[in-house]
Amino acid sequence: MKTMIHDTPEAIGAHLSARILAEIGAANAAGRPYVLGCPGGRSPTPVYQALERQLTAAPVDCSRLVIAMMDEYLLPDGDGFSPPAASAHYSCRGFGAREIVGRINRALPDALRMPETNFRMPSLTDPAAYDGELATLGGIDLFLLASGAGDGHIAFNPPGSARDSRTRIVTLAEQTRRDNLATFPDFRGIEEVPTHGLTIGIGSIATLSKAVAMIVWGDGKREAFCRLSAATAYDPSWPATILAECRNGELHADAAAGARP
Template identity: 50%
Template sequence: MLPDADAVGAEVAATILDRLAAADGRPFLLGCPSGRTPMPVYRALARHAARGVDLSRLVIVMMDDYVEADGLRRVDPGLSYSCLGFAQREIVAPLGQPLEIWAPDPAEPSRYDEAIEAAGGIDLFLLATGAGDGHIAFNQPGTPRDARTHVTPLGEATRRDNMGTFPEFTDLEMVPTRGVTVGIDTIAASSREVIMIVSGSHKHDALMRIKAADVYEPDWPATIVVECKNPTLIVDRFALEGIE
């Protein structure tokens, strides 16, 4: 347990640097969520970059993105809620180093899994859980264990969670209703190591579900972390409030 989200971010960033240093000069695939939970990690990485740490071998592998109503196109990266745009603005730009960004194409979702596998898998996948429904990336409750990258309708709980991330969503009707996402099996089968980040008192129920799980529970997709290789659960004290 760490004191707050910033301490979590510093700890996770230090782990990323350790793994990157051990990668023998090759590209290092870092699976990245967008949103509030990982922001302290990205800010900590930017502080390291400002001190001259070379992060240029990182390949930013985004988990998901909103798609247009036809389900075949990602939303415009210029929109604040675009996950590809998030990667460009909130992860890569602050580092001031040329990093490659990958994002799933809703027109050909299976190509994403193929590219990840061809690269040897994701070295380290950062994960976060939805507070209201346990979604991970855009995998919704009920997503089968063997799901790979796919386009999916977004449930109301996921969309309400994301209203807190993007203040311009002042009404639920403004939140896109479809997304493209890595699948449950993409996360479990294609990553060498995962870190599940849980911070904030609003996540304590989600943390309880994850801590109680022994296997993947489809009604709470974030429980896939217990079936991943080399999993680490890292939390702050606020997420632990009310948990024995």
């Protein structure tokens, strides 16, 4: 696993955005799609902002780009669940449409834009099918990852998740819900944070990704950085340590998160 310390979150974003755009160009030349795995939330936002800036300055054909999202909140609905409306402030689908696809397409002329059909989410009715869908696309070229600050959750996989877990519905850990009060500040309290989610699995990430880039920044992610940088194998007490078992794994931190005690 390669570890890189950048001066600022913006520097992380610029570095990874440049890599992504170069790899999209190479995939275009080979006539194949480029699949980018994306989390929502604060950690990857500098990458999405940098993609918009860099594409505005030097457009790249993103018509073959596929965005594969990691997870979505679920709300009780009779005897089952349903996702929140995309307009909800905490909707992962809404975040992806606005902050990832929206930024990319806003920077590009019509002919180069990513089609809406290339935006992928796990299916509530058949979660396990997501793994097969991504495998059919050839796997995930680069999966951007983020670690929960308080419990190391990755996507919505709680502590204790099995190494071979696949895309599924999970009960959110209490600490995960508390972490997400900061991620989505419009929540007025823990009681408003959903208790269930649809998530890509730990095994899905490791099996389907050709390369991964874990992003941690800010003082609040120092413990995450320490746990991840020391990991040599998956530790279910801190699920983001699957990074250690992924192919071509990289850990990207800013100076604040990467500062040693």
